[in-house]
Amino acid sequence: MLSRNNISKTNSSLNSPKLGIIGCGNIGGRQTANFIAHGYSVYIYDINLDRMAELESLGAHVTHSCAELGTYSDVIFTSLPTPGDVVSAVLEGENNLSQGLRSGSIYIDITTNSLETIFRLHNAMEKLGVEMLDAPFNDCPEGAKSEGGMGLAVMASGSRKTFERVEPILKLMADHVLYCGEVGNGTQCKLIHNAVNAVAVQAVTEGITLGLAQGLPLQTIWDALRFGAFGQNAGDIHGLPHYWFSRRCDDLSEHPDFTVKLLHKDLRLALDIASQQNISVPQLSLTVKDYEEAVRKGFSDYATTKVRCLQEERARVVAKATEGDRF
Template sequence: MKIGFIGLGNVGGKLSGSLLRNGIDLTVRDLNDALVQNFVNLGAKAGTSPAQMMRDCDAVITCLPSPAASAAVMEGPDGLLEAVGPGKIWMEMSTTDEAEAKRLGAKVIAKGGAAVDCPVSGGCHRAATGNISIFAGCDRATFERILPLLTTMGRRVLHTGDLGSASILKVMTNYLATANLLTCCEAMVTMKAAGLDLGTTFEAIKISSGTSFVHETESQVILNGSRDISFTMDLVKKDIGLFQTIADRNNVPLEISPLMIEIFADGIKRYGDRAQSDDII
């Protein structure tokens, strides 16, 4: 398959790197020309427009920071939708609103193409090694067609059901991860104030019922002082907001989610929207 990849940021750059390492015929595009050139130097081709990429490729992947960015790539001038036709596949790997994934996907399907929302979970370090988890929402036939491609980027791939289902599950898992991060931060600060060694505290949590993937990865980053997990506060706030939107649409009253949104709004006010999420400590 010839694959196009739009969005070479923290996650997209690593996913597309896995494709290139596995010998995939890859065309890339990003607003940052330097990122594109890096991939061209490694053997990828540079896409001139989303429409051109869809014409020349069997499938085009988008991995972008917001639903608005995906909509612009799909529906803007020389957008992907201009070149969609039978046999073409749009793969949305962004963390996005399920309603927007369905809306854009319906336009792809109406033109004879196939649409998949296939966001990833596990962090940039796992994306870099091809060990990330991938959710895929689409019909079964399309899933079987793209599964070999997905397994070049991730080790665990789950077919979640219809288009949009993967995006719902993705923002739910990000909500849970953020809740874990906030409780880890409060636990560490409290233990330090109580006079406990933070290295010992880390190990105690790790071997206890209080451990989690977030603790075992992000608490280490906090303790070593870097706080850099390549995930910024604005993205966290966006993802929690998407989860809150799902709850609102389904008339589910939540207590913790609004508080988390408020905490990260305060963090952004203090440190800026591009501050690392672990700076919330």
Template sequence: MTTVGFLGLGRMGAGMAARLIGQCERLLVHDIDSAAVAALVAQGAEAAGSAGSLGQSCDIVFTSLPTPAIVREAILGADGITAGGSPRMICDLSTSGPKLAAELSGALTGKGIASFDAPVSGGIARAHDGTLSLMVGGPEPVYELLRPLLERFGKPFYMGATPGAGQTMKLVNNLLGAVAIGVTAEGMAFGIKAGLDPARMIEVLNQSTGVNSATRDKWPKSVLPRTFDFGFAAALSLKDTNLLMEEAAAAGVPLPLGEIVRDYLERTLAREGPEADFTAIAKVVEEAAGLDPER
């Protein structure tokens, strides 16, 4: 049994952290939101008090944070995890990009800390259920020590020892997921304008070759009922898309569909505001098609 730390108790992190309670000797948690910490403490975790305390007290520390800059500061900053001590492993569950993963690996390896990137996919409900997919990059010799804890979150896929291997896979996944939303919004707008019933269209698509993650989950849950509350912010989706486009440009790989998705997300945020869900892309597409997105 080990002492595990978890930094970042947002909509995804809180669910994942809760699944570690009772699976390790002690679970220490921290977040800038004291209410989020209190909720985990009520379930059996301990409040660490700071990121540095996690580094001082824990064998393994997980991070689940919104942006690469926040991840970097939380791990390497003056008040970060490594300022407080040297855990055996640090595993970043955030989507923070291959570039940062390589930077973290270089810095942490020099301190004798095994660095893993393990971004997750599946959404808030699956974070609570422990049915996420995890794309893992990091040193293979110690991966088996980390794997049982990752399995509490869902199904881990080891992508290789290259720092950032998990992040690269996650960016590929997110590209396909975001493109699915965009192309589904386009097809649906065309059909609706031609007089087809949107609910019947989704029913047909989900039994046909046009089925995808957007037709299967996002339209039935969030777009058809016009709630646009699937649970992933357009701002975070844009952050992920920008990470992807930067990495692809550096690798010399043109991604024209990625450019379209980025434009849709930027227009969604401009139309709906900073709290918009990424399914609100449908409103942008509908408006451009001459439909009333507020219907």
């Protein structure tokens, strides 16, 4: 752990903004390493001390609390699992970020959050004299390709002026940086994206299990889907052999990056938006029910692909690769 004197001395030699990252899991940890590789001074806080030690070995500055991190950082990111985690880290928890933020700093939440939480955070930041963007991050799962090797897209929203100030930093995070307009729009775009993807995943699953139930070889169904227009882009098609056909989804020891409980949370947040606007979304509603069933069956900590097992049970088949398959 660094003393305040050592940190001040380190910062005084840097011309670039000092970055802070709260939450050093899959996304936050990789972005910490990424920013350090690009020459930024990065301050981190996570409840997992081992994870912080790993990043410290790469050059990250470890802090003792969210509040302490705020005192050292010009641009602060939160990358946390749930809206509740963000509220605790930023506003309500012991030594939370708001207690250490300096007026004029910039706060960016890259969590897939709820609209209600984003607006609450934004109001709190305004009172503190801190600019805020919500900029949820689209990761790069198996089957998708990132040109820069970090992620697919950042969907940022808030003040255009603030966005332009940090755009060079955001561009280091993913292949594409989308400015979505006023605060909350980025979060809505991410929730819509995840909802559409989840519904498409369910449709692909129904098609594959229907074909298997009719006696079609899995290889034939896979080829029919991937060589059509749908298979070129949509529905997580390119990741199916890695996550589903391999039965990787059945193994908790694989430590999935995106779990059933997290996507269940995202889908419920998207459904909340539709409900508030009195918009009927039957496919999303049905998909949410599938994720609720998956949670009841104890699938919460498995990869999101595990939800496909529900449809396998209904069709009384299992999509498992066999020797000789060419996926």
